[in-house]
Amino acid sequence: MSERIGFIGLGDLGSPMAINLLESGYALTVYNRTQIKTELLQQRGATVVSAPIEVIESGGVIISVLWDAEVVESVVTSPGFLERLGSGGVHISMCTCLPAAAKRLAELHARHGCTYVEAPVFGRHEAAVARKLWMPVAGSQSAKDRIRPLLVAMGAQGVFDFGEEIGAATMVKIVGNFLLISATRFLTEALRLIDVTGGDMQAVVDMLTQTLFPSPIYQSYGNRIAERQPTFSQSNIPKKDLGLFEAIAQQHQVASPMAKTILSLL
Amino acid sequence: MSERIGFIGLGDLGSPMAINLLESGYALTVYNRTQIKTELLQQRGATVVSAPIEVIESGGVIISVLWDAEVVESVVTSPGFLERLGSGGVHISMCTCLPAAAKRLAELHARHGCTYVEAPVFGRHEAAVARKLWMPVAGSQSAKDRIRPLLVAMGAQGVFDFGEEIGAATMVKIVGNFLLISATRFLTEALRLIDVTGGDMQAVVDMLTQTLFPSPIYQSYGNRIAERQPTFSQSNIPKKDLGLFEAIAQQHQVASPMAKTILSLL
Numbered sequence: 091m092s093e094r095i096g097f098i099g100l101g102d103l104g105s106p107m108a109i110n111l112l113e114s115g116y117a118l119t120v121y122n123r124t125q126i127k128t129e130l131l132q133q134r135g136a137t138v139v140s141a142p143i144e145v146i147e148s149g150g151v152i153i154s155v156l157w158d159a160e161v162v163e164s165v166v167t168s169p170g171f172l173e174r175l176g177s178g179g180v181h182i183s184m185c186t187c188l189p190a191a192a193k194r195l196a197e198l199h200a201r202h203g204c205t206y207v208e209a210p211v212f213g214r215h216e217a218a219v220a221r222k223l224w225m226p227v228a229g230s231q232s233a234k235d236r237i238r239p240l241l242v243a244m245g246a247q248g249v250f251d252f253g254e255e256i257g258a259a260t261m262v263k264i265v266g267n268f269l270l271i272s273a274t275r276f277l278t279e280a281l282r283l284i285d286v287t288g289g290d291m292q293a294v295v296d297m298l299t300q301t302l303f304p305s306p307i308y309q310s311y312g313n314r315i316a317e318r319q320p321t322f323s324q325s326n327i328p329k330k331d332l333g334l335f336e337a338i339a340q341q342h343q344v345a346s347p348m349a350k351t352i353l354s355l356l
Numbered sequence: 357m358s359e360r361i362g363f364i365g366l367g368d369l370g371s372p373m374a375i376n377l378l379e380s381g382y383a384l385t386v387y388n389r390t391q392i393k394t395e396l397l398q399q400r401g402a403t404v405v406s407a408p409i410e411v412i413e414s415g416g417v418i419i420s421v422l423w424d425a426e427v428v429e430s431v432v433t434s435p436g437f438l439e440r441l442g443s444g445g446v447h448i449s450m451c452t453c454l455p456a457a458a459k460r461l462a463e464l465h466a467r468h469g470c471t472y473v474e475a476p477v478f479g480r481h482e483a484a485v486a487r488k489l490w491m492p493v494a495g496s497q498s499a500k501d502r503i504r505p506l507l508v509a510m511g512a513q514g515v516f517d518f519g520e521e522i523g524a525a526t527m528v529k530i531v532g533n534f535l536l537i538s539a540t541r542f543l544t545e546a547l548r549l550i551d552v553t554g555g556d557m558q559a560v561v562d563m564l565t566q567t568l569f570p571s572p573i574y575q576s577y578g579n580r581i582a583e584r585q586p587t588f589s590q591s592n593i594p595k596k597d598l599g600l601f602e603a604i605a606q607q608h609q610v611a612s613p614m615a616k617t618i619l620s621l622l
Contacts, residue, residue, distance in 0.1 A: 224567040272542040301490040
């Protein structure tokens with residue numbers, strides 16, 4: 091594991107994934123827009139640099155965990171960035187964006203002889219810390235073969251290959267998040283009715299998650315609702331990802347009444 | 357198991373549950389509105405009668421698997437019915453109806469010294485045959501203690517007790533069906549987007565049901581959608597049960613945007 095990896099973006103998710111890499115024995119060069127978040131990584135042995143381009147070893151692997159395609163594009167089009175990544179270089183991008191935007195980013199990389207692989211992530215901060223992330227991945231087969239151990243080292247408990255075409259893994263992420271957000275909404279609406287009719291929300295959650303819906307997601311959301319706690323951190327992620335879902339539906343002229351209803355509630 | 361049980365309603369669900377009872381060693385007297393459906397039961401040793409009241413042994417247990425509260429009421433208010441069921445008699449009603457209607461039925465029984473227990477059923481015909489039903493139950497504790505073995509013999513793989521107040525188990529059924537119907541709707545909307553963007557629906561179903569949603573419901577609905585088969589039999593059940601959900605929400609002045617959206621699609 092002598093390979094040095096470049097890592098850009100130490101947010102809620104990026105930070106624990108970078109720490110996982112260090113703990114798995116990888117050497118890491120990290121960049122984050124706000125310096126304060128790099129301290130934790132520096133303490134654990136990462137090299138901290140002051141510009142994204144400096145994380146790159148030519149022909150090496152870089153990982154970015156950034157908010158959207160616009161941010162990724164602004165990073166990779168900074169002067170000299172893709173030239174430095176160069177031939178044989180691989181960029182693992184973990185952002186959720188429109189598949190068309192991911193495709194454009196992939197073409198941009200290809201023009202410089204390097205490879206863009208998409209590996210958006212299912213799981214929040216706690217799941218990253220616990221190495222319980224799920225990752226759909228798409229891109230060139232040889233690049234995927236090369237970076238698969240890195241995905242596991244970052245905290246993936248499972249990696250699912252959706253082929254070589256960029257956009258396929260991003261679609262899975264968008265659709266998966268739509269299902270997750272939907273589940274919280276339906277559970278909220280369902281349990282509220284139990285509550286107002288004098289029922290025991292926790293008993294209902296216990297039955298449903300032992301029978302029809304034995305999934306950790308329903309358990310965790312259901313328990314939070316029964317305990318009258320919010321099901322989502324106050325993040326913009328649901329709104330952003332549902333917006334992507336809705337934009338794709340409109341582009342393909344597909345009806346999306348459920349997504350529209352949930353968007354109107356956010 | 358010498359007790360003779362009365363059974364009313366041999367529909368898609370009632371019929372396999374009655375057969376399960378026979379196979380568990382219970383003696384059965386059955387009634388169904390259309391005679392043809394009783395033949396299968398007769399062949400297996402059930403006594404077939406030509407009026408609902410004739411299934412009753414005074415002080416015994418009767419089971420009804422009927423469409424709604426109106427049908428149940430028309431049966432139990434037929435002349436002499438509750439008088440014959442009488443003191444010590446128990447009626448296990450498995451219909452899905454408004455909790456308020458179930459409460460009225462319970463009061464009607466109480467006035468004749470007999471007991472109404474509600475045990476609506478999760479599961480379709482195939483699940484009944486395979487003894488894989490889930491049953492929430494509510495009603496008098498002593499009656500529940502008496503009839504619990506019958507619920508298991510009918511095909512319950514799990515019985516969940518929601519207390520003594522009639523309506524509580526019915527609410528669980530209504531809310532659970534709302535979640536089931538919702539799941540088919542948002543899976544349909546999600547997978548359609550995968551399909552129109554050229555993705556592999558089955559691969560997405562496989563990933564999601566191994567990760568975020570490891571539930572048989574998501575698997576079976578997801579597989580059917582991926583195979584381009586309808587997710588629901590052409591029954592009126594989704595519309596009926598969502599209508600109950602919506603009626604209760606309106607009665608309690610609770611917002612139900614998701615239920616409204618799905619109802620508008622049915």
